[in-house]
Amino acid sequence: MTTTQAQVRPNPLGSRSKSAGLAFLLLVLGVLYLSPLLWMVLTSFKNRVDIFSSTPRLTFAPTLDNYREAFQENGFTTNLLNSGVVALLTTGIALLVGVPAAYQLSRSKSKLGGIYLLGLLAARLLPAMVLSVPLFVLATKLGLSGNYVAVVAAHLTFSIPFTVWMMRSFFLSIPPSLDEAALLDGCGEFGVFFRVVLPLTKGGIAATTVFCLINSWNEFLFALVLTGRDTATLPVAVPTLLTPIGTFWGQIAAVGTVTVLPIALFAFLVQKYIIAGMTGGALSSD
Amino acid sequence: MNASRRRLPTIAICLSIASMAIAGCGSSTQPEASAKSVEGWSQAHAGTTLNVIAEATANSGIIQDQLPDFEKKTGIKVKLEQAPYDSLVQKAVLDFTTKKGAYDVLSIPYEYLGSFAENKYLREMDDFVATPPAGVGDGYASSDIVPGLWEASSKWKDHWYGAPSNSAVMMMLYRKDLLESKAEQDAFQAKYGYTLAPAKTWAQYRDIAEFFTRDKGDQVDGKASSEPLFGAAMAGKRHVSTVLEWMNYSWTYGGDLFDSSGKPALNSPANVAALEYEKELTDFAPPGYTSATWDEITASLQQGSVAQSITWGDTAGAMEDQASSKVKGKVGYASIPTAKEGDTPEAHLGSWTYVVSANARNAEASELFVAWALSKPVQLKLAKQGGLPALTSAFEDATLKSELPYWEQELISLNEAKSRPRIPQWSGIADVLSLQLSRALSGQASPQAALDDGQDKLEQLMDGALPVTYQ
Amino acid sequence: MQSPAFLVLALVVVFPLIYSINLSLRQFSLVIPGRTGQWAGLDNYRRMLHDADFGASLITTLTFVVVAVALEAVLGTSLGILLDRLVRLRRTITSVLLLPMIVTPLIVGLMFNFAFNAQFGYATWALEVLGIETDQGLLNKGSTALAVLIAVDVWEWLPFIALMVMAGLRALPASPFEAASLDGASAMQTYRYVMLPMLKPVIGVAVLFRATEAVREFDKVFVLTGGGPGSSTTVNDLYQYRVSFLNWDLSYGAALGMTTFVAVLAICALVYRVTTRMDARV
Incomplete structure (x- = not known):
């Protein structure tokens, strides 16, 4: 795991001096690669005429009108809040119930545990329609429609399995001898979990949290079916800007930018946890 | 009837x-x-x-x-x-x-x-x-x-x-300023042998659409254009707006979804002819008509990039809106053309x-x-x-x-x-039609084949609810 | 400590599953009067056999998944191996690569709408400048619309495979490479016979993960093409959405969903079996 070993592997990019030039090339390629995203951000500051120009315009007089119209006049601030609330609730519940379950599964070798884990994976494969119609009916029957319950429940169908699998692989990397030692020292089962094991998997929990938040924030289909007027999240609200009296591309770009910005910043700040999360399941288990 | x-x-x-x-x-x-x-x-x-x-x-x-x-x-x-x-x-x-x-x-x-x-x-x-x-x-x-x-x-x-x-x-929206331009009228007369005026028949509508389909830089009303111009904006997406627009063509061609005995008649000769006509019109439509709904039609008209369109009367306000429309005061409003001169016009409510x-x-x-x-x-x-x-x-x-x-x-x-049918099966009908019309208009199936397919689906869908005697 | 998780999941997964199975055996529509849940036996499943639209949606989905994931795997692995060398730029590169995959998929769809819009898309313009005639725009022909969707998916998820490969490479032990270079293996040979086999488990997991996600593709198709033109981009989830929430035929929608679920589950089990057996042989 040291950088020295990298020198042993063949270097497809050649010597270091060449790689300086290549770095510049990569920068250009990187900007090109992100151009769809950058273009949307640019578009959000354009007026109608500049947007509809059949020759793309890179220079234009920037305007904040799109943001003002979307967030001050068209109520997208509410959707922004809804997105936040749904993501936080989902993540909170998923961690609360998923982390202890993951710990227990990591310490048990029973067949049942294995089946349970596979069941969780299978749950991830359920088509959205199979889940959303019953959840909708259930929420209605329980008198819970019109609030966040149904959509949060739907988001739990992917965030709990994710949390369990992810955290299990982090817990597996902690030798069971450690908890056994702590048990002998007189900690109860809960004590071991909270005082010994959890602090050791802070990184894993951070990674899991980040992924749960992003996945819930980004989810569209469940939210489309299961949210109402007061609970619609940003992705659900954006398509309402395509209307018979015109498509408000400027506002779409503005709302799109605001939807993407928090997670982009967030991802930048907690980058190492995201990488840990992505690779955690693949690299640390087995 | x-x-x-x-x-x-x-x-x-x-x-x-x-x-x-x-x-x-x-x-x-x-x-x-x-x-x-x-x-x-x-x-x-x-x-x-x-x-x-x-x-x-x-x-x-x-x-x-x-x-x-x-x-x-x-x-x-x-x-x-x-x-x-x-x-x-x-x-x-x-x-x-x-x-x-x-x-x-x-x-x-x-x-x-x-x-x-x-x-x-x-x-x-x-x-x-x-x-x-x-x-x-x-x-x-x-x-x-x-x-x-x-x-x-x-x-x-x-x-x-x-x-x-x-x-x-639904009605016909057209660019009054272009149709009334002397230069355009002369050129039209020379090319088609009759006077340029708001279309009364589908044949005229087609000619006008063809006539006004111009590249960027071509002369439009005596000036070099900075943007291309198209003959007719249309909806061709797999969406209900495509269905509603087509029904105008269907009705004026003498077709309908159900025949006089209340049975599905989607692949009737009149309906096929209407769809063939609409398909022909797509040659003069702005790019992207197969993903266009009424939304894009409004946008194209407002941008001044089309000469005419069959669309909804409630977008007229948007045409005359100073802030969003480039064609304020330049749009004419008329009845939907008919198959033959003198037929009773039909408009889709x-x-x-x-x-x-x-x-x-x-x-x-x-x-x-x-x-x-x-x-x-x-x-x-x-x-x-x-x-x-x-x-x-x-x-x-x-x-x-x-x-x-x-x-x-x-x-x-x-x-x-x-009116279009208001029966409970409407959502299914609209889905069948939007798929088949979109297939035909995007060239994936011939109008006849698409409507034949649609007829089968419609019969299945209406199973147990036929004949349709009240819609 | 498992019980709360089990309870919550029972509520949000097991209940809907049982409900959907039950629903799929009935006649239930929200718009057609009289279809209020009468027992229908296997009618809905029988209907599927003759449903050409469903068949078409399966083929479209399969094409989408296979082509997109294969491209992502090949391009992503190559990119990962290339970028692995840039030690000093690693953090910046990672940031750039992370963005496409964490951006809201629906917004990704809309972003590419700005690019491929037939009238004002900058990509449409660029293609025209390059002399490539797009005619109606790439999104408006059945053949190219699916290609654009696949390209967008590759744009979004190629970085995922690349990052996985980069992380995988860092975790590799040095000794096999040392041995290979002592044996005088060429660079190509080292890639082919040393690096790739060791990366296989990582790539395998990434591909399986991507495939299960791609099977459920909905958001980007919904905003980019709506499944059209015609039915050329109607993937399975979109078709089910149309059946359940445009036609309100909830019972048939449930039957479609259950069938898809069983099929995907079976394919996953098979793929899992095959890959683990292959691993055992290597």
Whole structure:
């Protein structure tokens, strides 16, 4: 795991001096690669005429009108809040119930545990329609429609399995001898979990949290079916800007930018946890 | 002729008109001695909040702006939600199914009337139609609502379920400035051998479309154009807007979804001919017509990038809107062309109607809202600000006629209007048609093959519900 | 400590599953009066056999998944190996690569709408400048619309495979490479016979994960093409959405969903079996 070993592997990019030039090339390629995203951000500051120009315009007089119209006049601030609330609730519940379950599964070798884990994976494969119609009916029957319950429940169908699998692989990397030692020292089962094991998997929990938040924030289909007027999240609200009296591309770009910005910043700040999360399941288990 | 085919002006609704005559004067009387009232509007429900949903159109926007007036008159607060067509229908169906009454008043497209009425999702409003309910104040006169429009949008079988919220009807929009240009007229005469004028027949419509399809830099009206120009904007996406547009071609070619005995007749020669014609027109459509809906049509027209289009009359306001339209004052409005010169024009009615949910939390307050929305001051504001009213007096208003270039055409087209089926199977029919039309228009199947496929699907879909005797 | 998780999941997964199975054996429509849940036996499943639209949606989905994931795997692995060398730029590169995959998929769809819009898209313009005639725009022909969707998916998820490969490479032990270079293996040989086999488990997991996600593709198709033109981009989830939430045929929608679920589950089990057996042989 040291950088020295990298020198042993063949270097497809050649010597270091060449790689300086290549770095510049990569920068250009990187900007090109992100151009769809950058273009949307640019578009959000354009007026109608500049947007509809059949020759793309890179220079234009920037305007904040799109943001003002979307967030001050068209109520997208509410959707922004809804997105936040749904993501936080989902993540909170998923961690609360998923982390202890993951710990227990990591310490048990029973067949049942294995089946349970596979069941969780299978749950991830359920088509959205199979889940959303019953959840909708259930929420209605329980008198819970019109609030966040149904959509949060739907988001739990992917965030709990994710949390369990992810955290299990982090817990597996902690030798069971450690908890056994702590048990002998007189900690109860809960004590071991909270005082010994959890602090050791802070990184894993951070990674899991980040992924749960992003996945819930980004989810569209469940939210489309299961949210109402007061609970619609940003992705659900954006398509309402395509209307018979015109498509408000400027506002779409503005709302799109605001939807993407928090997670982009967030991802930048907690980058190492995201990488840990992505690779955690693949690299640390087995 | 199909029993349920309606020509709006020709049907006199004796019952309702008779009752309206009585109601017309009764409406301004004070309802309850105890309740306070403002301009005759009862304050009995002051403090109530109504949840209303309507399509995101000009009309809804203007109603939104006037809500303080309703609150002033009745003390009722209204939360108006605006949504696009698909999502509005979804929200409505889901809300009805849950019986939660999350929405008290809903503005629904009339093709869902049969389904919603038969599922008992809607409050019966026979009494509302017969006599304005207690507490309705000045400015509302049911006799003023365009009768045929009201019936088509709100009456299902023997009962009434609402009142029209939007009187949209399809018509032909064209670039008056281009058609009246001397240079263009001469060139057209030379090329086609007849005088350039707003199309009366589909053949002329096609010629005009071909004639005005120009590249960027070509001469348009004597000037080099900075953007390309196209002959006709059309909807070709797998979406209901494509279905509704095609039905104009179908009807004027003598086709329909069901034959006179009420059986599906989707692949009739007339329907195939109509689709072949529409397919031919796509040669002159702006790029991307296969992903275009009414939204893109409006945008193309506003941008000035097309010469003509068959589209909805309620977008006329958007054409004449200084802020968003490049063609203000340059658009002409006319009836939909016909197959042969002299045929009776047909126009596709697209009206919307305010219904009250069967689970509305406050049905009386809901009816007050419907009456207010159809009261004259509100409707006149609708008209002045680029929306469409449902009152005869508003369409006949002399000032409006002189100020709004599209005003007279709206009433003409309404009088030529015909309804699409309002049967419960409509959502399935629209889905079958949108797929098959989109296949044909994008060249994945021939018009005949697409409609043959559609006919099979339609027969399956209608299994057990045939013949269609009332639609 | 498992019980809360089990309870919550029972509520949000097991209940809907049982409900959907039950629903799929009935006649239930929200718009057609009289279809209020009458027992229908296997009618809905029988209907599927003759449903050409369903068949078409399966083929479209399969094409989408296979082509997109294969491209992502090949391009992503190559990119990962290339970028692995840039030690100093690692953090910046990672940031750039992370963005496409964490951006809201629906917004990704809309972003590419700005690019491929037939009238004002900058990519449409660029293609025209390059002399490539797009005619109606790439999104408006059945063949190219699916290609654009696949390209967008590759744009979004190629970085995922690349990042996985980069992380995988860092975790590799040095000794096999040392041995290879002592044996005088060429660079190509080292890649082929040393690096790739060791990366296989990482790539395998990434591909399986991507495939299960791609099978459920909905958001980007919904905003970019809506399934059209015609039915050329109607993937399975979109078709089910149309059946359930545009036609309100909830019982048939449930039957479609259950069938898809069983099929995907079976394919996953098979793929899992095959890959683990292959691993055992290597």
